[in-house]
Amino acid sequence: GAGVSQSPSNKVTEKGKDVELRCDPISGHTALYWYRQRLGQGLEFLIYFQGNSAPDKSGLPSDRFSAERTGESVSTLTIQRTQQEDSAVYLCASSSGDRAYEQYFGPGTRLTVT
Amino acid sequence: AQSVAQPEDQVNVAEGNPLTVKCTYSVSGNPYLFWYVQYPNRGLQFLLKYITGDNLVKGSYGFEAEFNKSQTSFHLKKPSALVSDSALYFCAVRRTGGFKTIFGAGTRLFVKA
Numbered sequence: 722g723a724g725v726s727q728s729p730s731n732k733v734t735e736k737g738k739d740v741e742l743r744c745d746p747i748s749g750h751t752a753l754y755w756y757r758q759r760l761g762q763g764l765e766f767l768i769y770f771q772g773n774s775a776p777d778k779s780g781l782p783s784d785r786f787s788a789e790r791t792g793e794s795v796s797t798l799t800i801q802r803t804q805q806e807d808s809a810v811y812l813c814a815s816s817s818g819d820r821a822y823e824q825y826f827g828p829g830t831r832l833t834v835t
Numbered sequence: 836a837q838s839v840a841q842p843e844d845q846v847n848v849a850e851g852n853p854l855t856v857k858c859t860y861s862v863s864g865n866p867y868l869f870w871y872v873q874y875p876n877r878g879l880q881f882l883l884k885y886i887t888g889d890n891l892v893k894g895s896y897g898f899e900a901e902f903n904k905s906q907t908s909f910h911l912k913k914p915s916a917l918v919s920d921s922a923l924y925f926c927a928v929r930r931t932g933g934f935k936t937i938f939g940a941g942t943r944l945f946v947k948a
Contacts, residue, residue: 752934763925763940764879771934779935812879823869824936826879 723747725827727813733833734803742798742830746815751793754814754824757782764812770796772818803834837862839928841939848916849947856911856942858926868909869927869936870900879925885909896920916946 726745734740746753755767766780770790781787785803790796800807810831814824838861848854860866870882883894890902900911909926926939 754934754936756938764938766935766937769934769936777933777935814879823881823884825881826871828878 725813725815725825727811727827727830729830730828731831731833733835736805736834737802739799739801740803740832742800742811742832744796744798744813744815744827746794746796746813747825749793749817750815750825751818752816752824753790753796754816755788755796755798756812756814757809758812758829759809767798767811800832803832805834808832808834837928837930837935837937839926839937839939841924841926841942843942844940845943845945847945847947850918851915854913854916854920854944854946856924856926856944858909858911858939859907860909860926860928861907862928862930865931867929867931868900868902869929870894870898870909870911871925871927871938873923873925873941875922882911882924916944918946918948920944921946 728743751772754769756764758764768778768788770776785801788798810829812829813827816822816824840859868885871879872882873879882898883892885892885902893899898913902909923941923943925941927936929936
C-alpha cells in the first residue's frame, strides 16, 4: 500500500515569506507527527495529532509555527514569516492509534530559507 | 519529561565485528522504546521496539536490542556488522500513557570493509 507522502519535496523561499507543507498519512492511521531535522542533527518533535483529541503542540518552537489536520487525513504545517533558522528537513510520520505501534515516516520536505 | 541520550556521535567498527550503539532514556512510568535507521538519501525506517516482555528484542536486518530497566538503557547490537549497515541510527522513547515520542540526537555508524 501507499506510504506516507509529503509535498513539496523541496521548497526554497525568501526570508519573511509564509510556507505551507503537506503530509498525507497512511490510510487508517489515526496518529500523525511532525518533526524537524536540522542538517546533521537529530529529530526535533514539533506536534502530534491523535484522532479527535486536542493536538500536542508542545514542540512548536514559536507562534510562527502552526499545524492543522483534517479528521484522520491530510495535515499541513504552516510557517509564517520564515527565518533562516527555519531551514531544515520537515518530516511527517503516521502510526496506528495504539501507542505501542511504530511510526512510518515520509520522505520529508527540505526547506531552505534564503 | 521524556529524554533520550545517545552518548556517541559516531561509532566505527570493522566489517564482521560485533557492534553496539548506546542509548539511555528518562521517562516517567514504563517506556516504549524504539530504534530507527536513516540510510543516506532514504527515509527513516523502523528497526525494532520494546513494549513489554522479554528484555532482548530482535528486529530487522539482524539487529537486536536489550532493555535494561535498572540502567535505563536500550542499546542496539548486531553480532556481525556489514558495510551496508553504515547509516544514522536513532533511539526513541515514548511513555506508555502517551503518543509523544522523543528521539535521540542520532549515532552515525561507519562499518569499514
